Amino acid sequence: xxxxxxxxxxxxxxIMLEGCASMNLFKDDTPPPQPAMAAPAMPASPMPGANxxxxxxxxxxxxxxxxxxxASAKNAGVTLYASDGTSLVExxxxxxxxxKWEARDGQLCEQFxxxxxxxxxxxxxxxxxxxxxxxxxxxxxxxxxAS
Numbered sequence: 511x512x513x514x515x516x517x518x519x520x521x522x523x524x525i526m527l528e529g530c531a532s533m534n535l536f537k538d539d540t541p542p543p544q545p546a547m548a549a550p551a552m553p554a555s556p557m558p559g560a561n562x563x564x565x566x567x568x569x570x571x572x573x574x575x576x577x578x579x580x581a582s583a584k585n586a587g588v589t590l591y592a593s594d595g596t597s598l599v600e601x602x603x604x605x606x607x608x609x610k611w612e613a614r615d616g617q618l619c620e621q622f623x624x625x626x627x628x629x630x631x632x633x634x635x636x637x638x639x640x641x642x643x644x645x646x647x648x649x650x651x652x653x654x655x656a657s
């Protein structure tokens with residue numbers, strides 16, 4: 511738990527905040543914005559199976575113990591995924607909330623606790639998790655390993 515608090519402190523002090531227009535953290539109708547600068551090189555990661563989907567084990571291995579920068583058309587932020595199935599989410603321009611997560615074959619499922627920008631929280635919902643070699647999509651959101 512101390513390690514989680516350490517990373518939470520780093521996240522909260524290192525992320526520049528900007529606006530967030532939607533109450534749903536990841537789902538949008540429009541494509542995500544393109545970054546102005548090239549992203550750092552990502553380490554090799556598990557390759558998808560024959561149908562392009564990652565297994566629950568692959569997804570859990572990718573996410574656990576790491577902070578991931580995500581962006582969609584209306585929202586952006588960083589999420590730290592702990593091995594106990596909890597998460598700390600910072601939504602750019604809005605603040606932080608805690609969540610719970612689980613990996614299923616081909617999907618990332620998340621729920622979020624109430625926060626000032628998400629008054630009623632959000633129930634567990636699952637979105638398609640695709641990608642390889644450091645380039646991932648969760649529903650319409652891009653996921654990159656935070657540096």
